[in-house]
Amino acid sequence: MTATSPPSRRWRISPLLRRILLVNALPLALIVAALLYLDQYQHGLLTAEVTALREQARIYAGALAESAVQNNAANQPVINPDLARPLLYRLIEPTPNAQAIIYGSDGQVIANSRIRQGPGGAIITEKLPPVHPRGNFARAVSLLYDQFLAFLPNPDLTPTGTEGEAAGLGWQPSVREALRLTSAPANHQAAPFIRRAPDGRLLITVAEPIIRSKHSVGVVLLTREATEVDRAVFAIRVSILALFALALALTVLLSAYLARTIATPLLRLADSASRLREGRAAMSEPVPPAIAARQDEIGQLARALEDSAHALWTRMDAIERFAADVAHEIKNPLSSIRSAIETIRRMDDKARAARLFDIIAQDVQRLDRLISDISDSSRLDSEMSRTALEPVDLAPILAALAEIHDATRKETDPVIVLDAPKSGLTVRGAEGRLVQVMRNLIGNAASFSPPAGKIWLRGRETGSTIEIAVEDEGPGIPDAKLNHVFDRFYSERPQSESFGSHSGLGLSISRQIVEAHLGRIMAENRRNTSGTITGARFVIRIPKA
Secondary structure (H helix, E strand, O other): OOOOOOOOOOOOOOHHHHHHHHHHHHHHHHHHHHHHOOOHHHHHHHHHHHHHHHHHHHHHHHHHHOOEEEEEEOOEEEEEEHHHHHHHHHHHOOOOOOOEEEEEEOEEEEEEEEEEEEEOOEEEEEEOOOOOOOHHHHHHHHHHHHHHOOOOOOOOOOOOOOOOOOOOOOOOOHHHHHHHOOOOOOOOOOOOOEEEEOOEEEEEEEEEEEEEOEEEEEEEEEEEHHHHHHHHHHHHHHHHHHHHHHHHHHHHHHHHHHHHHHHHHHHHHHHHHHHHHOOOOOOOOOOOOHHHHOOHHHHHHHHHHHHHHHHHHHHHHHHHHHHHHHHHHHHHHHHHHHHHHHHHHHOHHHHHHHHHHHHHHHHHHHHHHHHHHHHHOOOOOHHHHHHHOOOEEHHHHHHHHHHHHHHOOOOOOEEEEEOOOOOEEEEEEEEHHHHHHHHHHHHHHHHHHHOOOOOEEEEEOOEEEEEEEEOOOOOOOOOOHHOOOOOOOOOOOOOOOOOOOOOOOHHHHHHHHHHHOOEEEEEEEOOOOOOEEEEEEEEEEEEEE
């Protein structure tokens, strides 16, 4: 046998552990992805922000329409920039994190809340104050989240990207869009513009027409940072990620535990099986005792492997003993034949040569019977493992064997006394092999019975088993030999029996057949009231069908 190196003991991720991690983590990842989507929640927050901002823009538009619109020379209402700018500054003052721009009907910018005229006529552009500073972690989460949303169906209020220049508070919808709004019907409501600035802030822009006397004289664009939306969504994202991290850690630990309790014992069992195959495992401990003691499926597997190993070693020992016994039994007649042949070559006495030829013939007959019984015994186990067991009623078989014996018996042969019911002794088995057992026991009893003696053939049901007993009136069995009569090549035969007529395998084969039927066969002596042996008794017990 070629020795193989034992598996490495260093820790590594086994295929089973990878599968357990995948199976446990995949549903968790899908749930977290679905929760991180937060589409409905964010949609509701953005809707509320847009609604509030739109109401604010309508207030601005209404105030501008009432206070900053005058008729021109053609008696058409137009926005007066000198009135619109200070009014816009006063309107936007309570909202420092917002920006408002007024477009005229011709698309020109009339007023911008972040551009003022300073002392001496200088133009001052005010920057948006940092209302909600964002750290690197918040930016990373928002960036990943927006990338994730890019692969999903977006609702109406999902953030949109920039157009042309970088998105920021100074970026607004194009003048073309503003002009389109100025010519829209009065009941038209433009969609909001939602995007992120380079620093990660979420910005919302709404457009509302300035209407005076049912004429659109301009449009006001109001932009505000959606600080509360970002904060609320970010808080939930962080909570979900924290729970995900905790659940993932528990998943990894549980997966490692499952792998340790499943994969590691299986690897140890595989190692034990490899050592058994190579013949390096001790018969007394073929698998680790700690695994065999487990009260789960792996423990059952370990115990089954242990039982298989014991059965295998027992079978190997039996084969070795059987081979040694066969070699010994075959060697005896071969030695006798060789001695007879060598003697015949050196002698001229025809009478003595004839007697030696008779010895050779008896030895050949003994070898023939021995080889036949050895062949039958060696293939019995494999044959029984392939034979389908069927219900067999032993009562008619006992009656038929008794009838055949009585029909063929000679005057000095023993008589069979049948003591069994006509039916009801049903077992599951192979009928031919069960008949072989009965014939072996009857033949054995007949060979030890006195002339015209009796053989009792009994059958009965005892609880969950069927009991068959064969009794004779012979000399019985020495008490020390009761367990050895079933050994192979047991050769204690009556002196009146011709040499070589039995191989010593009959009772051994009978025990093999009975044990293959999950039964037992025992030998005992019959005794009278004074304790004297009056014969032998062989008892078979097989589970009833």
